[in-house]
Amino acid sequence: MLDIKFIRENTEAVKAAMQNRNVDVDVDAVVELDGRRRAIVAEVEELKAERNKISKSIGLMIKEGKDPEAIKAQVREMGDKITAMDDELREVETWLREGMLYIANMPSDSTPIGKDENDNPVIRSWGERKEFDFEPVPHWDLGDALGMFDFERGAKVAGSGFPLFKGKGAKLERALIQFMLDLHTEEHGYTEIAPPFMCNATAMTGTGQLPKFAEDMYNVPIDGLYPIPTAEVPVTNIYGNEILDCELPILHTAYTPCFRREAGSAGKDTRGLLRVHQFDKVEMVKFTTPETSEEEHEKLTLDAEKVLQKLGLHYRVIELCTGDLGFSAAKCYDIELWAPAQDKWLEVSSCSNFKDYQARRANIRYRNEDGKPAFVHTINGSGVALPRLVIAIMENNQNADGSIDLPEVLWPYMGGIKKLG
């Protein structure tokens, strides 16, 4: 959420920002509700002050042996009026909060203004495109031939988009998870979390998935739970409704499976591991002060890049423009891997700075230099998502005979296996 005071005082700027982001929301309605709320609050509080005063005097009267019945009746009437106004206030506050939940974050000043993904500038790149003296084979054919996965049987037990890894494919999945967690915990200073894989609606609202993006998620209505679309949800919300009494930043990393309905993507990227409903991911999450959040965001992005550098994979970093920015993010870098058989860049990580937007929704605070509670800044990014990482490893490292060379850093994690096939 944005600060209601900020919305009140910068209404036009907020409206302009929502337009730049292609977010359709009625900012004026929120401002109007805010005005109504404050008017009711002022009036009802005056009444309450009056009632409190008289109630105290009743206590005194009883002590002095006087009869308070006449005054009691009068206060009872005030109480009824207060109850009615409190009801109205609660209703207005519910609408106001609901409205505010649909207002996206303000893009950072440094975020480029643009319409869609075509306006995302490339920030930097690492490595080079590999030259092949044969036609690179797509990962789905490589994997089938090597017995690394069996998507047909995965579809049989769950549906299409639920990949099934097998043999060396399953081992590679496990090796990559282990490698990335070790890197982030041992070299980058993150503390590992193994969180719940389902979250409640409160947590989903805290990070911004709800209420707007309900249809992107699976849900288990009978228990009020949602299988997580990203570890960002459980890991960020673990400090919800807390005033953190510890040193910042806090750095966490977590492996989780991720579940996404991919509503609206039907028929797109249907083959192989390009776009799936369930995938593995190692996530990084930071809780920082406003002073250090930009720096920590840059560092987190580098931590994600390190994974790819160690694996020797050609990648580029792009910055999302306002039109392509995620709902809760103020600034975001995407990291993309080159996949030769797809002949395109594949997103493997989104590193976002949410500033205090999620912290305000989830009510995560710390004590600033004055000892006053203030909202933390949250930052997160994949470090990294597995499916497209696996695609890049397979397609970039393939040999003419259909075998795949494994990056050296994975050898120990693969029990000494250096090559698939």
Next chain:
RNA sequence: GGAGAGAUGGCUGAGUGGUUAAAGGCGCCGGUCUUGAAAACCGGAGAGGCGCAAGCCUCCGGGGGUUCGAAUCCCUCUCUCUCCGCCA
């Protein structure tokens, strides 16, 4: 699934209808002492909202009720813990 106990401030923990925003302890901030630090001592300090301000209002897990007045009494929900059963 059955039985019981509990939920109070950054943490811990008193408090069973009327100066209780809430004792005590820990931690925190300021000061005294010290070459410096620690200890000791003194003092400060809950959170949110409305208001230019003075000030006022709300908040003791969530919701509802009783009452002139609720942390305190009643109902309900959620969560946590213990024991039993079942089970990975």
